[in-house]
Amino acid sequence: MPITIADVAAAAKVSKTTVSxxxxxxxxxxxxxxxxxxxxxxxxxxxxxxxxxxxxxxxTRVVGMLVPSLTWPxxxxxxxxxxxxxxxxxxxxxLFTCNRGEESMRQFAAQVAAKSFDGLLVIExxxxxxxxxxxxxxxxxxxxxDDRDQQSGQIPSIGTTNHLGAAAAARHLLEIGRRQPLxxxxxxxxxxxxxxxxxxxxxxxxxxxxxxxxxxxLGDFKVGCGADSVRQAIxxxxxxxxxxxxxxxxxxxxxxxxxxxxxxxxxxxxxVGFDDIPMAAHSQPPLTTVxxxxxxxxxxxxxxxxxxxxxxxxxxxxxxxxxTFTVRASTVS
Amino acid sequence: MPITIADVAAAAKVSKTTVSxxxxxxxxxxxxxxxxxxxxxxxxxxxxxxxxxxxxxxxTRVVGMLVPSLTWPxxxxxxxxxxxxxxxxxxxxxLFTCNRGEESMRQFAAQVAAKSFDGLLVIExxxxxxxxxxxxxxxxxxxxxDDRDQQSGQIPSIGTTNHLGAAAAARHLLEIGRRQPLxxxxxxxxxxxxxxxxxxxxxxxxxxxxxxxxxxxLGDFKVGCGADSVRQAIxxxxxxxxxxxxxxxxxxxxxxxxxxxxxxxxxxxxxVGFDDIPMAAHSQPPLTTVxxxxxxxxxxxxxxxxxxxxxxxxxxxxxxxxxTFTVRASTVS
DNA sequence: ACTCCTCGGGAGAGCGCTTTCTGGGCAGGG
DNA sequence: CCCTGCCCAGAAAGCGCTCTCCCGAGGAGT
Numbered sequence: 001m002p003i004t005i006a007d008v009a010a011a012a013k014v015s016k017t018t019v020s021x022x023x024x025x026x027x028x029x030x031x032x033x034x035x036x037x038x039x040x041x042x043x044x045x046x047x048x049x050x051x052x053x054x055x056x057x058x059x060t061r062v063v064g065m066l067v068p069s070l071t072w073p074x075x076x077x078x079x080x081x082x083x084x085x086x087x088x089x090x091x092x093x094x095l096f097t098c099n100r101g102e103e104s105m106r107q108f109a110a111q112v113a114a115k116s117f118d119g120l121l122v123i124e125x126x127x128x129x130x131x132x133x134x135x136x137x138x139x140x141x142x143x144x145x146d147d148r149d150q151q152s153g154q155i156p157s158i159g160t161t162n163h164l165g166a167a168a169a170a171r172h173l174l175e176i177g178r179r180q181p182l183x184x185x186x187x188x189x190x191x192x193x194x195x196x197x198x199x200x201x202x203x204x205x206x207x208x209x210x211x212x213x214x215x216x217x218l219g220d221f222k223v224g225c226g227a228d229s230v231r232q233a234i235x236x237x238x239x240x241x242x243x244x245x246x247x248x249x250x251x252x253x254x255x256x257x258x259x260x261x262x263x264x265x266x267x268x269x270x271x272v273g274f275d276d277i278p279m280a281a282h283s284q285p286p287l288t289t290v291x292x293x294x295x296x297x298x299x300x301x302x303x304x305x306x307x308x309x310x311x312x313x314x315x316x317x318x319x320x321x322x323x324t325f326t327v328r329a330s331t332v333s
Numbered sequence: 334m335p336i337t338i339a340d341v342a343a344a345a346k347v348s349k350t351t352v353s354x355x356x357x358x359x360x361x362x363x364x365x366x367x368x369x370x371x372x373x374x375x376x377x378x379x380x381x382x383x384x385x386x387x388x389x390x391x392x393t394r395v396v397g398m399l400v401p402s403l404t405w406p407x408x409x410x411x412x413x414x415x416x417x418x419x420x421x422x423x424x425x426x427x428l429f430t431c432n433r434g435e436e437s438m439r440q441f442a443a444q445v446a447a448k449s450f451d452g453l454l455v456i457e458x459x460x461x462x463x464x465x466x467x468x469x470x471x472x473x474x475x476x477x478x479d480d481r482d483q484q485s486g487q488i489p490s491i492g493t494t495n496h497l498g499a500a501a502a503a504r505h506l507l508e509i510g511r512r513q514p515l516x517x518x519x520x521x522x523x524x525x526x527x528x529x530x531x532x533x534x535x536x537x538x539x540x541x542x543x544x545x546x547x548x549x550x551l552g553d554f555k556v557g558c559g560a561d562s563v564r565q566a567i568x569x570x571x572x573x574x575x576x577x578x579x580x581x582x583x584x585x586x587x588x589x590x591x592x593x594x595x596x597x598x599x600x601x602x603x604x605v606g607f608d609d610i611p612m613a614a615h616s617q618p619p620l621t622t623v624x625x626x627x628x629x630x631x632x633x634x635x636x637x638x639x640x641x642x643x644x645x646x647x648x649x650x651x652x653x654x655x656x657t658f659t660v661r662a663s664t665v666s
Numbered sequence: 667a668c669t670c671c672t673c674g675g676g677a678g679a680g681c682g683c684t685t686t687c688t689g690g691g692c693a694g695g696g
Numbered sequence: 697c698c699c700t701g702c703c704c705a706g707a708a709a710g711c712g713c714t715c716t717c718c719c720g721a722g723g724a725g726t
Binding site: 667668669670671672673674675676677678679680681682683684685686687688689690691692693694695696 | 697698699700701702703704705706707708709710711712713714715716717718719720721722723724725726
Binding site for chain 1: 672673674675676677678680681682683
């Protein structure tokens with residue numbers, strides 16, 4: 001049988017109360033008593049049962065993390081960022097994915113209701129914003145890691161600069177003399193798609209080179225759409241000397257289709273991605289891309305939530321961590 | 334205030350015992366009583382507190398997952414595999430990484446001692462095997478996801494076929510007429526490195542083409558080592574028509590260095606990787622590689638652990654899920 | 667000498683469940 | 697008619713902590 005606080009109390013000839021006080025550093029304790037208790041704890045190798053502490057305190061020192069998928073290229077970075085902060089503060093991370101759709105969300109909801117965790121970090125699975133908002137309004141502390149630049153209303157969130165990031169990409173392409181860019185977007189319903197499209201287009205427009213609608217191809221963030229868009233442009237005889245993709249995966253697809261067509265990257269066509277997933281630096285050629293600070297966003301989200309547990313108010317304006325621009329060989333040789 | 338079992342009991346005019354029985358389907362209950370209680374539960378939206386249930390039952394319905402890092406390319410797959418199984422069985426996953434070295438492990442140890450979870454899935458962080466073995470011998474149910482083909486003694490584990498996988502790669506290269514392969518290994522201390530080297534070498538040896546030691550270059554599983562090894566071979570005038578890398582990342586590096594030297598992949602040099610990380614299918618050229626079933630390993634590990642909770646014995650022989658071989662354009666055009 | 671504090675520490679009531687033990691009806695058997 | 701058993705269901709004792717009271721002793725103040 002595992003030893004309990006009562007065993008320690010008995011061995012140290014004090015009450016459970018005193019042991020608890022030593023454990024939590026509360027109340028006035030005689031130096032020698034405290035030392036004696038500590039010695040016994042050490043000797044017995046006593047560790048308070050998390051289960052009992054959770055019940056008694058009404059908190060779990062665990063935060064939930066809800067993500068749509070664990071296999072997205074940048075997900076590991078976000079998780080690592082959040083995990084680092086949580087672990088450093090001695091919090092646990094309970095992971096939930098939504099791989100099984102409705103059923104997943106139902107089970108997640110049950111965990112929420114059962115108060116399995118004190119707060120939530122969430123990368124919103126598509127279509128669950130209403131539900132998430134409901135949880136928030138019911139008082140579940142949460143921070144949204146907003147990868148899609150959605151309007152999340154009053155939910156505290158961490159975002160990045162999609163508009164500025166895309167603008168930086170446009171400026172870079174203009175600087176290297178590319179005047180006929182193609183744009184491969186993400187899904188139209190995402191805020192980030194709109195922001196990136198707008199940011200990119202505005203710079204070209206300001207330069208007196210507005211981008212035709214036919215140069216903006218609707219994508220889906222997958223590899224295939226990048227390749228398809230490029231092929232389609234070629235087939236329709238559209239001339240282009242650059243491709244700006246709304247994420248790195250589609251940029252990889254674009255590079256592939258460009259090279260398949262006998263064109264060179266970057267000499268004939270420069271390619272810029274978005275995200276800066278770990279592979280971007282190692283693709284062939286290495287990909288120039290807008291770096292989204294996923295890890296920092298994970299860290300910031302975790303820190304914000306923990307600060308709230310300490311009494312800080314949750315910010316009602318999104319926290320924005322700027323995206324940066326990374327130049328690699330897919331645009332300059 | 335959240336509603337408790339007592340509220341339900343009062344509203345249904347029964348005892349807490351009866352409510353508990355309805356909740357857990359234990360004991361003989363009168364149909365009408367049970368229905369009445371269920372109706373009240375529904376009406377009040379009552380969900381038992383996980384914290385209280387955990388304490389009372391002495392179990393948490395949570396399994397810990399310890400991993401060295403969340404940013405490794407194949408980690409997402411393992412996690413997703415494990416998460417899918419756990420969630421389907423209504424278990425939670427508490428995630429631990431070891432990003433902060435000693436300190437991380439200390440905190441992890443505290444969680445173990447505090448019995449924060451019922452069992453553990455672990456991808457062994459290097460150098461912690463002894464500690465993990467200690468936990469196992471102390472009775473913590475666990476399953477090791479053995480990515481390095483280590484000898485884990487009596488710890489139940491899930492592994493794959495490193496020797497056979499590498500042999501398949503060798504056979505493929507022989508079939509396409511490559512007689513002068515280079516091998517870029519993983520760290521020498523890993524079991525998988527030894528297995529992969531042996532499996533690959535044995536096939537070439539059987540074919541009457543034993544591989545010189547100078548053709549086997551020590552790598553470290555990073556992109557750089559693949560490039561370095563290739564450059565080194567070129568500099569030293571070593572002729573080669575194929576490169577077998579012990580993981581995909583180093584294969585990417587190798588491809589890069591080969592192309593930089595003006596050689597073509599696969600025409601001049603065929604490249605084979607190991608792992609089949611998600612990017613392998615999308616690299617330029619797509620990478621022929623040994624597919625490690627990481628997701629299936631994650632699933633199997635979770636299933637094995639859960640089966641043990643249901644009373645099944647943990648297997649004392651490693652469960653092996655075979656690696657498969659995937660041919661792509663880096664070896665055949 | 668008496669009251670008032672302060673300080674150290676104990677008793678015990680929760681926290682919200684599960685589970686064992688107990689017991690009241692009621693039908694069937696002797 | 698009484699005893700056995702079987703169904704149901706309640707009382708209450710945990711599970712292992714935290715935390716609010718409360719108390720006794722010793723020192724300061726008057």
